Amino acid sequence: MSRPKNIIVIGGSAAGPAAAAKAKRISPGSDVKMFEAGDYISVGTCEMPYVLSGDIENYKNILLFDTVTFKKEKGVEVFTRHLVEGIDRKTKEIKVLDLFNGTTHFYKYDKLILTTGAKPKTLKQFTLPAENLFHFKNVSDLIKVKDYVKKKINNVAVIGSGYIGLETANAFSVHGLNVIVVERENHPIPSAETEIQLLVGELLANNKVRFFGGVKNLKPVYSDEKIESLNIDGRLVEVDLVIISVGFDPNNDLAKKANLEIGEFGGIKVDSRLKTSDPHIYAAGDCMEVVDAVTGRPNYFPLATLARDHGHSAGENAAGGNSRIEPIVKNISVKLWNKFSINVGLSSAEAKRNRFKFKTVTATANNLVKVMPGSEKVFGKIIYEEDSKEILGAAFFGGKEVSGYGDIISTLIKLKQSGEILSEINYNYTPPLSPFINLLSLLGRKIKS
Amino acid sequence: MSRPKNIIVIGGSAAGPAAAAKAKRISPGSDVKMFEAGDYISVGTCEMPYVLSGDIENYKNILLFDTVTFKKEKGVEVFTRHLVEGIDRKTKEIKVLDLFNGTTHFYKYDKLILTTGAKPKTLKQFTLPAENLFHFKNVSDLIKVKDYVKKKINNVAVIGSGYIGLETANAFSVHGLNVIVVERENHPIPSAETEIQLLVGELLANNKVRFFGGVKNLKPVYSDEKIESLNIDGRLVEVDLVIISVGFDPNNDLAKKANLEIGEFGGIKVDSRLKTSDPHIYAAGDCMEVVDAVTGRPNYFPLATLARDHGHSAGENAAGGNSRIEPIVKNISVKLWNKFSINVGLSSAEAKRNRFKFKTVTATANNLVKVMPGSEKVFGKIIYEEDSKEILGAAFFGGKEVSGYGDIISTLIKLKQSGEILSEINYNYTPPLSPFINLLSLLGRKIKS
Numbered sequence: 001m002s003r004p005k006n007i008i009v010i011g012g013s014a015a016g017p018a019a020a021a022k023a024k025r026i027s028p029g030s031d032v033k034m035f036e037a038g039d040y041i042s043v044g045t046c047e048m049p050y051v052l053s054g055d056i057e058n059y060k061n062i063l064l065f066d067t068v069t070f071k072k073e074k075g076v077e078v079f080t081r082h083l084v085e086g087i088d089r090k091t092k093e094i095k096v097l098d099l100f101n102g103t104t105h106f107y108k109y110d111k112l113i114l115t116t117g118a119k120p121k122t123l124k125q126f127t128l129p130a131e132n133l134f135h136f137k138n139v140s141d142l143i144k145v146k147d148y149v150k151k152k153i154n155n156v157a158v159i160g161s162g163y164i165g166l167e168t169a170n171a172f173s174v175h176g177l178n179v180i181v182v183e184r185e186n187h188p189i190p191s192a193e194t195e196i197q198l199l200v201g202e203l204l205a206n207n208k209v210r211f212f213g214g215v216k217n218l219k220p221v222y223s224d225e226k227i228e229s230l231n232i233d234g235r236l237v238e239v240d241l242v243i244i245s246v247g248f249d250p251n252n253d254l255a256k257k258a259n260l261e262i263g264e265f266g267g268i269k270v271d272s273r274l275k276t277s278d279p280h281i282y283a284a285g286d287c288m289e290v291v292d293a294v295t296g297r298p299n300y301f302p303l304a305t306l307a308r309d310h311g312h313s314a315g316e317n318a319a320g321g322n323s324r325i326e327p328i329v330k331n332i333s334v335k336l337w338n339k340f341s342i343n344v345g346l347s348s349a350e351a352k353r354n355r356f357k358f359k360t361v362t363a364t365a366n367n368l369v370k371v372m373p374g375s376e377k378v379f380g381k382i383i384y385e386e387d388s389k390e391i392l393g394a395a396f397f398g399g400k401e402v403s404g405y406g407d408i409i410s411t412l413i414k415l416k417q418s419g420e421i422l423s424e425i426n427y428n429y430t431p432p433l434s435p436f437i438n439l440l441s442l443l444g445r446k447i448k449s
Numbered sequence: 450m451s452r453p454k455n456i457i458v459i460g461g462s463a464a465g466p467a468a469a470a471k472a473k474r475i476s477p478g479s480d481v482k483m484f485e486a487g488d489y490i491s492v493g494t495c496e497m498p499y500v501l502s503g504d505i506e507n508y509k510n511i512l513l514f515d516t517v518t519f520k521k522e523k524g525v526e527v528f529t530r531h532l533v534e535g536i537d538r539k540t541k542e543i544k545v546l547d548l549f550n551g552t553t554h555f556y557k558y559d560k561l562i563l564t565t566g567a568k569p570k571t572l573k574q575f576t577l578p579a580e581n582l583f584h585f586k587n588v589s590d591l592i593k594v595k596d597y598v599k600k601k602i603n604n605v606a607v608i609g610s611g612y613i614g615l616e617t618a619n620a621f622s623v624h625g626l627n628v629i630v631v632e633r634e635n636h637p638i639p640s641a642e643t644e645i646q647l648l649v650g651e652l653l654a655n656n657k658v659r660f661f662g663g664v665k666n667l668k669p670v671y672s673d674e675k676i677e678s679l680n681i682d683g684r685l686v687e688v689d690l691v692i693i694s695v696g697f698d699p700n701n702d703l704a705k706k707a708n709l710e711i712g713e714f715g716g717i718k719v720d721s722r723l724k725t726s727d728p729h730i731y732a733a734g735d736c737m738e739v740v741d742a743v744t745g746r747p748n749y750f751p752l753a754t755l756a757r758d759h760g761h762s763a764g765e766n767a768a769g770g771n772s773r774i775e776p777i778v779k780n781i782s783v784k785l786w787n788k789f790s791i792n793v794g795l796s797s798a799e800a801k802r803n804r805f806k807f808k809t810v811t812a813t814a815n816n817l818v819k820v821m822p823g824s825e826k827v828f829g830k831i832i833y834e835e836d837s838k839e840i841l842g843a844a845f846f847g848g849k850e851v852s853g854y855g856d857i858i859s860t861l862i863k864l865k866q867s868g869e870i871l872s873e874i875n876y877n878y879t880p881p882l883s884p885f886i887n888l889l890s891l892l893g894r895k896i897k898s
Contacts, residue, residue, distance in 0.1 A: 333879040427780065
């Protein structure tokens with residue numbers, strides 16, 4: 001097999017380091033370079049809320065590698081604060097701006113891997129910068145926010161109530177700050193099932209987080225360089241710190257400029273070998289679209305585990321290998337205060353949008369027998385195709401057991417199983433660990449009947 | 450469908466109440482009677498160690514029904530302290546000794562359900578009764594043991610280191626008692642994988658439970674009505690309380706006397722409708738054998754969840770229904786101190802005994818990313834068929850995540866899946882709940898390679 005001489009990776013957060021290290025391992029003779037516009041590489045982005053909350057003491061703990069160690073251990077040359085400005089697909093070279101000194105350089109590639117990640121969505125009314133206005137996307141944001149929290153602040157506003165918005169709200173609230181969450185939709189976690197939205201609403205209230213839902217008109221009120229309050233549908237609420245967390249888009253700037261094919265979600269289009277529309281360019285991670293295992297259609301799942309797996313595959317293939325990626329079953333979990341929520345596959349809204357003829361069942365059960373200390377309620381919902389009864393998706397809200405429930409559903413969706421099987425699985429049972437009547441078996445019986 | 454007039458259930462612990470209640474629900478016109486030799490019905494036997502430990506305050510909390518409520522809510526007439534002495538299959542009647550007053554009665558049945566449960570194995574050197582010698586099989590045992598613990602005792606010996614023996618040792622040790630465990634085999638949990646035996650050995654040592662393994666010669670030393678010490682291979686160890694926990698046999702006494710077919714494990718033989726060799730007699734629960742889903746052969750799994758499910762089916766069928774039971778994937782979990790262990794399907798010893806050509810893989814992983822508080826190691830082992838790579842069994846030892854792992858393996862065994870799929874499942878990930886690299890995916894990759 002012929003190996004490329006020069007492999008270049010653009011983006012050093014999650015998919016990039018996985019791709020670069022794998023490429024070098026597969027093809028030790030290749031020269032592998034990785035360019036990152038920011039200060040840090042190999043970042044545990046999902047862990048950021050836990051640095052903010054203090055569960056993880058120092059942001060350095062979520063940096064898996066520095067550039068020196070990465071070079072030493074993985075054999076990859078790393079350039080941080082190097083912004084790739086363009087790709088010349090004809091000459092196969094990239095144009096790089098060194099942000100340290102403002103000089104421009106050109107590097108030749110035989111194979112290029114784009115791992116440019118995602119970029120936070122913005123709100124047009126918050127485009128004017130303010131010293132107390134932040135995104136929460138990367139470690140530099142985290143450091144700035146943590147520094148700012150050290151000042152005497154009381155009131156925090158999180159704009160957006162998706163998973164990351166609520167994780168962030170949770171992290172602030174454990175510091176004893178007053179936290180409000182502002183959301184355009186009526187309920188928190190707009191992508192979640194209604195039942196779970198209501199449970200999350202209760203959770204916010206129980207933890208003294210004020211939720212402003214259905215907000216039509218949100219305006220910041222500036223005073224000097226700061227936002228001093230938010231005008232929420234005409235109501236003024238004082239704020240000391242504002243976080244914008246309204247979701248992510250694939251960071252497709254470079255790919256677009258290079259005229260690579262872009263999908264309907266804005267992600268770079270790749271084939272099952274992670275090859276883009278240019279046979280010399282691969283992509284992996286939050287900048288690209290995947291195939292949804294349920295619909296068989298493209299979708300956008302910016303998840304760290306996929307970035308890692310697809311980074312490995314892209315690295316392998318760029319180095320001359322032949323790694324094939326599978327369609328993805330979305331399987332997302334989140335901790336909010338003392339509860340855990342998970343959603344797998346399609347939501348009922350997505351099932352509708354994809355024109356499935358579907359039904360749903362719901363059930364609430366105890367996660368341990370009632371007489372055991374620590375027994376608490378867990379809620380579950382299954383979305384399944386009406387005729388075949390094949391599982392399309394599921395959502396759970398409760399204790400730690402939801403992780404296993406989610407992974408079982410993910411497995412069954414992958415295997416295209418009917419939801420009836422949930423009533424026939426032999427679940428384990430011991431009083432301090434697992435329930436005598438498993439929630440999944442209740443749901444399965446409802447699907448069966 | 451014709452409904453039987455008289456349905457009689459013998460045994461009131463777990464399968465019995467399930468069977469009786471279901472029979473009455475299916476056939477409200479039938480007269481359903483349940484006979485129990487002991488004092489209590491509808492017992493949460495698995496919860497007994499947690500009454501002993503104090504996690505559950507009162508033994509009454511694990512009695513789901515008293516006879517009056519059961520009659521009222523389920524419409525079943527219950528006779529406690531009524532010992533069934535014989536079944537006359539020709540006249541279709543049972544002979545019952547009323548233990549309250551010593552009188553004998555006969556009751557006619559159209560359909561009979563045997564839910565006579567299991568009986569604890571005994572050791573011949575402990576047949577002489579002693580006031581400080583106990584089994585730990587039923588609520589009467591539990592009450593006696595709890596009463597005895599109130600006396601000033603220090604030293605407890607548990608004979609036998611299976612799951613229940615160790616749960617019991619665990620429960621005593623949290624009371625600050627000196628606990629020893631005596632075992633004929635070299636390692637604790639003789640049925641477990643060697644790796645897990647070693648981990649459990651460490652756990653016992655860390656919790657100051659002395660383990661005597663490979664004991665060839667065990668003798669009680671009596672003084673008056675008490676065992677004052679144990680002679681363990683020539684070494685005298687002082688004891689204040691002795692628990693015998695060396696396993697269970699199916700309680701097949703009545704069935705044997707009635708010449709019903711008995712299987713190779715001593716359990717009553719039933720078909721997939723839970724019918725015994727007599728078409729008017731059904732059986733369910735710990736007194737009968739099931740079909741093992743992995744081997745397709747009979748096996749003996751005395752588990753509360755099966756007693757409940759099979760009780761329901763037997764009740765339904767005795768009442769004229771047609772409920773079919775599926776082969777069983779063994780899936781057993783246990784909590785020992787702060788750890789959880791689970792085994793699913795066949796152990797490697799069982800795979801060998803059943804002449805499978807098999808391989809095993811093992812791995813240890815963190816259950817959360819290392820930087821998260823509470824991250825701990827979890828061990829896993831998969832046993833799989835060499836050619837097809839179909840999963841035969843698995844064992845795990847770690848935190849609460851093992852419950853989900855066990856249920857995923859149980860599902861995959863049921864679906865006759867290759868272990869390779871474990872590397873392809875989309876597992877959920879969020880730092881405080883689930884690992885970035887799932888142990889199951891590591892095991893799957895090892896099976897694949």
